[in-house]
Amino acid sequence: MGLYDAIVVGAGPAGLAFASFFSGKTLLIEKHKKPWKRIACAEWVPPSLDIEPVQSIKGMVTVYPGGEKRVPFRGFIVDREKWQRELLDGLSCEVHLGEKVIEVKENEVVTDRGTYRGEWIIGTDGPLSTVRKEAGLPPHPLLPAVNVRVPIKKPLENTWVIFSSEIPGGYGWCFPKGEFANVGAGAYPPLYPALKFTLDFFLKKGFIKEKIIETAGGFIPLGGVKEVVKGKIILCGDAGGFTDPLTGAGIQYAWETGKLAAEFAEGKICREGFEKEINAYRRFLERRKEKRKIMEEGWENLK
Numbered sequence: 001m002g003l004y005d006a007i008v009v010g011a012g013p014a015g016l017a018f019a020s021f022f023s024g025k026t027l028l029i030e031k032h033k034k035p036w037k038r039i040a041c042a043e044w045v046p047p048s049l050d051i052e053p054v055q056s057i058k059g060m061v062t063v064y065p066g067g068e069k070r071v072p073f074r075g076f077i078v079d080r081e082k083w084q085r086e087l088l089d090g091l092s093c094e095v096h097l098g099e100k101v102i103e104v105k106e107n108e109v110v111t112d113r114g115t116y117r118g119e120w121i122i123g124t125d126g127p128l129s130t131v132r133k134e135a136g137l138p139p140h141p142l143l144p145a146v147n148v149r150v151p152i153k154k155p156l157e158n159t160w161v162i163f164s165s166e167i168p169g170g171y172g173w174c175f176p177k178g179e180f181a182n183v184g185a186g187a188y189p190p191l192y193p194a195l196k197f198t199l200d201f202f203l204k205k206g207f208i209k210e211k212i213i214e215t216a217g218g219f220i221p222l223g224g225v226k227e228v229v230k231g232k233i234i235l236c237g238d239a240g241g242f243t244d245p246l247t248g249a250g251i252q253y254a255w256e257t258g259k260l261a262a263e264f265a266e267g268k269i270c271r272e273g274f275e276k277e278i279n280a281y282r283r284f285l286e287r288r289k290e291k292r293k294i295m296e297e298g299w300e301n302l303k
């Protein structure tokens with residue numbers, strides 16, 4: 001049983017960022033054989049992320065029960081499958097695919113194939129994080145969300161979101177991606193009526209064709225950022241709660257916190273500097289939670 005400088009659990013954006021920036025001896029463990037496949041995601045990223053875009057977004061149209069409003073909104077729709085696959089292929093560290101982490105005991109990571117020891121354990125295993133649980137931290141409150149890929153009927157340049165009492169606790173979306181669109185909903189259960197409502201809405205608008213190419217579901221952590229470092233365990237991305245509880249967006253935060261954790265674990269930034277950066281996310285996401293609370297009161301009354 002060799003000793004690694006870092007064992008990274010999960011090859012999503014946070015784990016890929018950590019493994020890309022950390023220069024010590026690293027083992028990346030990922031439970032799926034092809035983690036880039038069937039990712040539940042609308043694939044919107046802000047311009048600050050350097051990912052090759054499939055489509056540029058110029059604005060966002062928000063649909064309320066009372067009408068529609070368009071605002072300028074810059075961003076890109078990316079091919080997350082391609083991005084994650086290329087990042088994974090480009091890693092120089094040891095990567096174990098199709099291996100599931102079951103237990104974390106201090107510096108030891110136990111999987112369904114073996115036991116490994118690491119100086120640092122990096123929890124980048126998403127919203128249902130095993131590493132988080134093993135660190136003794138409470139699970140996140142979660143919002144279920146589902147995305148389907150459909151062909152479009154006509155070119156679209158805006159992202160569309162719908163708020164409705166038919167989509168309680170979240171919203172429906174239609175994000176154009178070239179000849180396709182990512183259409184989905186995040187809502188309190190049951191989720192599928194909210195998805196159907198959203199699909200029907202965009203079908204009636206004449207935006208999309210009645211054909212589902214791919215469906216993928218997941219969860220959005222809503223609780224914000226609490227404890228992130230526990231002994232030698234660092235939580236990044238969704239595992240650490242770095243997800244916007246209003247929009248559900250988390251790719252940017254996953255990438256940034258994975259990179260930040262790599263700099264901290266490597267000693268490039270001190271503990272104080274790391275905490276300061278984490279606090280900035282914590283405060284921002286707390287404000288978003290407050291905003292969400294205000295919206296929560298309105299959802300049921302949306303007509």
Ligand SMILES: Cc1cc2nc3c(=O)[nH]c(=O)nc-3n(C[C@H](O)[C@H](O)[C@H](O)COP(=O)(O)OP(=O)(O)OC[C@H]3O[C@@H](n4cnc5c(N)ncnc54)[C@H](O)[C@@H]3O)c2cc1C
Pocket residue numbers: 009010011012013014015029030031032035040041042043044045099100101102124125126127129130145146147184216217218219220236237238239243248249250251252254
């Ligand atoms: C329907 C939907 C749409 C979304 N749309 C957007 C969007 O448009 N833009 C945006 O910014 N964000 C979006 N998000 C959120 C975004 O997908 C997440 O914030 C982001 O993926 C977080 O990255 P991560 O690396 O922290 O976790 P993940 O991407 O969840 O990666 C975690 C990895 O860990 C692996 N893993 C889990 N458990 C184990 C284990 N025990 N052992 C080994 N490996 C394990 C998983 O297989 C996975 O590969 C969406 C989320 C959903 C559900």
